[in-house]
Amino acid sequence: MHLAIASPTTTWYLVLASLLFAIGSVGVLVRRNPLVMFMCIELMLNAVNLTFVALARKLGDIGGQTTVFFVMVVAAAEVVVGLGIIVSILRRRPSATADDIAELKG
Protein backbone atom coordinates (compact mmCIF):
# COMPACT_ATOMS: atom_id res chain seq x y z
CA MET A 1 0.00 0.00 0.00
CA HIS A 2 2.64 2.48 -1.00
CA LEU A 3 0.11 4.59 -2.87
CA ALA A 4 -1.90 5.16 0.29
CA ILE A 5 0.88 7.12 1.92
CA ALA A 6 2.17 8.73 -1.24
CA SER A 7 -0.28 11.62 -1.42
CA PRO A 8 -0.99 14.01 1.45
CA THR A 9 -4.63 14.13 2.41
CA THR A 10 -6.69 17.10 3.50
CA THR A 11 -6.09 16.15 7.13
CA TRP A 12 -2.39 16.79 6.71
CA TYR A 13 -3.04 20.25 5.38
CA LEU A 14 -5.41 21.03 8.24
CA VAL A 15 -2.97 19.81 10.87
CA LEU A 16 -0.20 21.87 9.29
CA ALA A 17 -2.47 24.92 9.28
CA SER A 18 -3.33 24.41 12.94
CA LEU A 19 0.37 24.15 13.78
CA LEU A 20 1.04 27.38 11.90
CA PHE A 21 -1.85 29.06 13.73
CA ALA A 22 -0.48 27.90 17.09
CA ILE A 23 3.00 29.21 16.27
CA GLY A 24 1.51 32.56 15.29
CA SER A 25 -0.50 32.79 18.50
CA VAL A 26 2.58 32.00 20.59
CA GLY A 27 4.40 34.75 18.73
CA VAL A 28 1.68 37.28 19.50
CA LEU A 29 1.83 36.29 23.16
CA VAL A 30 5.62 36.31 23.44
CA ARG A 31 6.97 39.13 21.29
CA ARG A 32 6.84 42.75 22.41
CA ASN A 33 7.82 44.56 19.23
CA PRO A 34 4.52 45.70 17.68
CA LEU A 35 5.84 45.10 14.16
CA VAL A 36 6.72 41.49 14.92
CA MET A 37 3.33 41.01 16.59
CA PHE A 38 1.79 42.15 13.30
CA MET A 39 3.86 39.60 11.42
CA CYS A 40 2.58 36.88 13.76
CA ILE A 41 -0.99 37.97 13.01
CA GLU A 42 -0.13 37.52 9.33
CA LEU A 43 1.01 33.99 10.14
CA MET A 44 -2.34 33.23 11.74
CA LEU A 45 -4.22 34.66 8.76
CA ASN A 46 -2.17 32.50 6.42
CA ALA A 47 -2.98 29.43 8.47
CA VAL A 48 -6.68 30.15 8.09
CA ASN A 49 -6.22 30.75 4.35
CA LEU A 50 -4.54 27.38 4.03
CA THR A 51 -7.47 25.75 5.81
CA PHE A 52 -9.95 27.42 3.46
CA VAL A 53 -8.07 26.34 0.35
CA ALA A 54 -7.63 22.76 1.52
CA LEU A 55 -11.31 22.43 2.37
CA ALA A 56 -12.34 24.08 -0.90
CA ARG A 57 -10.41 21.39 -2.74
CA LYS A 58 -11.78 18.62 -0.58
CA LEU A 59 -15.40 19.71 -0.67
CA GLY A 60 -15.28 20.73 -4.31
CA ASP A 61 -16.59 24.21 -3.58
CA ILE A 62 -14.96 27.28 -5.09
CA GLY A 63 -16.48 29.45 -2.33
CA GLY A 64 -13.55 28.66 -0.08
CA GLN A 65 -11.15 30.25 -2.53
CA THR A 66 -13.43 33.28 -2.85
CA THR A 67 -13.30 33.66 0.92
CA VAL A 68 -9.51 33.52 0.85
CA PHE A 69 -9.56 36.33 -1.70
CA PHE A 70 -11.59 38.50 0.66
CA VAL A 71 -9.38 37.56 3.60
CA MET A 72 -6.36 38.73 1.64
CA VAL A 73 -7.99 42.07 0.84
CA VAL A 74 -8.98 42.63 4.46
CA ALA A 75 -5.49 41.61 5.61
CA ALA A 76 -3.95 44.16 3.27
CA ALA A 77 -6.24 46.90 4.58
CA GLU A 78 -5.53 45.84 8.16
CA VAL A 79 -1.78 45.94 7.62
CA VAL A 80 -1.98 49.39 6.04
CA VAL A 81 -3.99 50.86 8.91
CA GLY A 82 -1.98 49.05 11.58
CA LEU A 83 1.34 50.16 10.17
CA GLY A 84 0.02 53.71 9.98
CA ILE A 85 -0.78 53.58 13.67
CA ILE A 86 2.59 52.02 14.47
CA VAL A 87 4.40 54.68 12.42
CA SER A 88 2.65 57.48 14.27
CA ILE A 89 3.45 55.87 17.63
CA LEU A 90 7.06 54.98 16.91
CA ARG A 91 7.80 58.38 15.43
CA ARG A 92 6.97 59.84 18.81
CA ARG A 93 8.71 57.19 20.87
CA PRO A 94 11.24 55.25 18.80
CA SER A 95 11.76 52.39 21.22
CA ALA A 96 8.18 51.73 22.24
CA THR A 97 7.17 48.17 22.95
CA ALA A 98 3.70 46.76 23.32
CA ASP A 99 3.92 47.29 27.07
CA ASP A 100 4.53 51.02 26.64
CA ILE A 101 1.57 51.54 24.34
CA ALA A 102 -0.97 49.74 26.44
CA GLU A 103 -3.08 52.85 26.43
CA LEU A 104 -3.97 54.49 23.15
CA LYS A 105 -3.25 58.00 24.37
CA GLY A 106 -0.08 59.12 22.63
Add this chain to the structure above:
Amino acid sequence: MQLFVFVCAAAMILVGAIGVIVRSHPVHAALSLILTLFGVAVLFVAQEAHFLAAVQVIVYAGAIVVLFLFVIMLLGVDKAEALRIDPVKVQRPLAVIVGLGLFGLVAAAIVRSRDSLVVRGRGIDIASGDAGHDSNIRQLANDLFSNHVFAFEITSVLLVIAVVGTVLLARRPRSGSATDPSAGSK
Protein backbone atom coordinates in the same frame (compact mmCIF):
# COMPACT_ATOMS: atom_id res chain seq x y z
CA MET B 1 5.89 13.57 -5.80
CA GLN B 2 2.97 15.23 -4.06
CA LEU B 3 4.33 13.99 -0.75
CA PHE B 4 7.73 15.49 -1.57
CA VAL B 5 6.17 18.86 -2.42
CA PHE B 6 4.09 18.80 0.74
CA VAL B 7 7.02 17.94 2.99
CA CYS B 8 9.26 20.62 1.44
CA ALA B 9 6.55 23.29 1.66
CA ALA B 10 5.68 22.30 5.23
CA ALA B 11 9.34 22.53 6.21
CA MET B 12 9.53 26.00 4.62
CA ILE B 13 6.40 27.11 6.45
CA LEU B 14 7.44 25.83 9.84
CA VAL B 15 11.04 27.04 9.65
CA GLY B 16 9.84 30.47 8.55
CA ALA B 17 7.17 30.66 11.23
CA ILE B 18 9.56 29.67 13.99
CA GLY B 19 12.05 32.15 12.57
CA VAL B 20 9.48 34.92 12.85
CA ILE B 21 8.97 34.33 16.54
CA VAL B 22 12.54 33.59 17.62
CA ARG B 23 14.66 36.00 15.56
CA SER B 24 15.30 39.06 17.67
CA HIS B 25 15.99 41.35 14.70
CA PRO B 26 12.81 42.64 13.00
CA VAL B 27 14.36 42.50 9.52
CA HIS B 28 15.24 38.85 9.99
CA ALA B 29 11.71 38.18 11.20
CA ALA B 30 10.31 39.82 8.05
CA LEU B 31 12.56 37.71 5.83
CA SER B 32 11.44 34.58 7.67
CA LEU B 33 7.88 35.69 7.04
CA ILE B 34 8.65 35.71 3.30
CA LEU B 35 9.79 32.08 3.57
CA THR B 36 6.52 31.12 5.22
CA LEU B 37 4.44 33.00 2.65
CA PHE B 38 6.21 31.27 -0.24
CA GLY B 39 5.61 27.91 1.40
CA VAL B 40 1.91 28.70 1.70
CA ALA B 41 1.89 29.72 -1.99
CA VAL B 42 3.43 26.37 -2.92
CA LEU B 43 0.71 24.58 -1.01
CA PHE B 44 -1.91 26.73 -2.77
CA VAL B 45 -0.56 25.46 -6.09
CA ALA B 46 -0.61 21.92 -4.74
CA GLN B 47 -4.27 22.43 -3.83
CA GLU B 48 -5.03 23.77 -7.33
CA ALA B 49 -5.66 27.33 -6.26
CA HIS B 50 -3.41 28.88 -8.88
CA PHE B 51 -4.86 32.35 -8.84
CA LEU B 52 -4.60 32.58 -5.07
CA ALA B 53 -1.01 31.39 -5.20
CA ALA B 54 -0.16 34.22 -7.58
CA VAL B 55 -2.00 36.72 -5.40
CA GLN B 56 -0.22 35.33 -2.35
CA VAL B 57 3.18 35.96 -3.89
CA ILE B 58 2.32 39.36 -5.35
CA VAL B 59 0.29 40.84 -2.50
CA TYR B 60 1.75 39.20 0.58
CA ALA B 61 5.39 38.61 -0.27
CA GLY B 62 5.54 41.51 -2.67
CA ALA B 63 3.53 44.27 -1.06
CA ILE B 64 2.91 43.54 2.60
CA VAL B 65 6.39 42.38 3.55
CA VAL B 66 7.93 45.26 1.60
CA LEU B 67 5.65 47.57 3.57
CA PHE B 68 6.93 45.99 6.78
CA LEU B 69 10.53 46.46 5.66
CA PHE B 70 9.84 50.07 4.68
CA VAL B 71 8.42 50.81 8.12
CA ILE B 72 11.31 49.04 9.86
CA MET B 73 13.96 50.87 7.91
CA LEU B 74 12.33 54.28 7.68
CA LEU B 75 11.68 54.46 11.39
CA GLY B 76 15.06 53.08 12.34
CA VAL B 77 13.63 50.51 14.69
CA ASP B 78 15.88 47.79 13.31
CA LYS B 79 17.53 47.18 16.63
CA ALA B 80 17.61 43.70 18.02
CA GLU B 81 15.04 43.14 20.71
CA ALA B 82 16.51 41.86 23.94
CA LEU B 83 14.90 38.45 23.96
CA ARG B 84 16.96 37.15 26.84
CA ILE B 85 15.13 39.11 29.47
CA ASP B 86 11.57 38.14 30.18
CA PRO B 87 9.53 41.04 31.54
CA VAL B 88 6.84 38.85 32.99
CA LYS B 89 8.28 35.76 34.58
CA VAL B 90 5.81 33.11 33.57
CA GLN B 91 4.79 34.65 30.25
CA ARG B 92 6.86 32.49 27.92
CA PRO B 93 6.15 29.06 29.44
CA LEU B 94 2.51 30.04 29.70
CA ALA B 95 2.45 31.14 26.04
CA VAL B 96 4.06 27.89 24.92
CA ILE B 97 1.54 25.91 26.95
CA VAL B 98 -1.31 27.89 25.39
CA GLY B 99 0.11 27.28 21.92
CA LEU B 100 0.57 23.56 22.45
CA GLY B 101 -2.91 23.28 23.91
CA LEU B 102 -4.38 25.15 20.97
CA PHE B 103 -2.58 22.93 18.48
CA GLY B 104 -3.47 19.78 20.37
CA LEU B 105 -7.14 20.56 20.64
CA VAL B 106 -7.53 21.67 17.02
CA ALA B 107 -5.52 18.74 15.69
CA ALA B 108 -7.53 16.30 17.79
CA ALA B 109 -10.75 17.78 16.41
CA ILE B 110 -9.41 17.55 12.84
CA VAL B 111 -8.30 13.95 13.20
CA ARG B 112 -11.53 12.91 14.87
CA SER B 113 -13.71 14.48 12.19
CA ARG B 114 -11.66 13.47 9.17
CA ASP B 115 -14.23 10.97 7.97
CA SER B 116 -17.12 13.40 8.06
CA LEU B 117 -15.93 15.46 5.10
CA VAL B 118 -18.23 14.77 2.20
CA VAL B 119 -18.21 16.33 -1.24
CA ARG B 120 -21.24 18.50 -1.86
CA GLY B 121 -20.34 20.99 -4.58
CA ARG B 122 -19.81 20.48 -8.26
CA GLY B 123 -16.12 20.15 -7.74
CA ILE B 124 -13.09 22.12 -8.72
CA ASP B 125 -12.31 20.31 -11.92
CA ILE B 126 -8.85 21.53 -12.71
CA ALA B 127 -7.58 18.06 -13.30
CA SER B 128 -10.05 17.16 -16.02
CA GLY B 129 -8.77 17.74 -19.50
CA ASP B 130 -11.65 19.77 -20.90
CA ALA B 131 -11.49 22.44 -18.22
CA GLY B 132 -8.67 24.41 -19.82
CA HIS B 133 -5.59 25.83 -18.25
CA ASP B 134 -7.30 28.88 -16.74
CA SER B 135 -10.36 27.16 -15.34
CA ASN B 136 -9.45 28.04 -11.75
CA ILE B 137 -9.49 31.75 -12.55
CA ARG B 138 -12.70 31.31 -14.52
CA GLN B 139 -14.48 29.48 -11.71
CA LEU B 140 -13.26 31.99 -9.15
CA ALA B 141 -14.41 34.90 -11.29
CA ASN B 142 -17.79 33.29 -11.87
CA ASP B 143 -18.30 32.86 -8.16
CA LEU B 144 -16.89 36.26 -7.25
CA PHE B 145 -18.86 38.29 -9.77
CA SER B 146 -22.15 36.43 -9.44
CA ASN B 147 -22.61 35.32 -5.84
CA HIS B 148 -20.36 37.79 -4.07
CA VAL B 149 -20.48 40.87 -6.27
CA PHE B 150 -21.90 43.09 -3.53
CA ALA B 151 -19.17 42.09 -1.09
CA PHE B 152 -16.64 42.72 -3.84
CA GLU B 153 -17.89 46.27 -4.29
CA ILE B 154 -17.87 46.86 -0.53
CA THR B 155 -14.25 45.72 -0.54
CA SER B 156 -13.31 48.67 -2.73
CA VAL B 157 -14.90 51.01 -0.20
CA LEU B 158 -12.90 49.30 2.53
CA LEU B 159 -9.66 49.85 0.66
CA VAL B 160 -10.43 53.52 0.06
CA ILE B 161 -11.21 53.98 3.75
CA ALA B 162 -7.97 52.23 4.72
CA VAL B 163 -5.88 54.40 2.41
CA VAL B 164 -7.48 57.65 3.55
CA GLY B 165 -7.23 56.65 7.20
CA THR B 166 -3.57 55.78 6.86
CA VAL B 167 -2.75 59.05 5.18
CA LEU B 168 -4.51 60.82 8.02
CA LEU B 169 -2.76 58.74 10.69
CA ALA B 170 0.77 58.88 9.34
CA ARG B 171 0.62 62.53 8.36
CA ARG B 172 3.11 64.70 10.08
CA PRO B 173 1.73 67.22 12.56
CA ARG B 174 1.69 70.79 11.35
CA SER B 175 4.78 72.89 11.96
CA GLY B 176 3.01 75.04 14.51
CA SER B 177 2.73 72.18 16.96
CA ALA B 178 6.44 71.51 17.19
CA THR B 179 6.35 70.48 20.82
CA ASP B 180 7.95 67.13 20.08
CA PRO B 181 11.60 67.34 19.12
CA SER B 182 11.62 63.92 17.46
CA ALA B 183 8.73 64.81 15.15
CA GLY B 184 10.69 67.05 12.83
CA SER B 185 13.98 65.22 12.81
CA LYS B 186 13.06 62.64 10.23
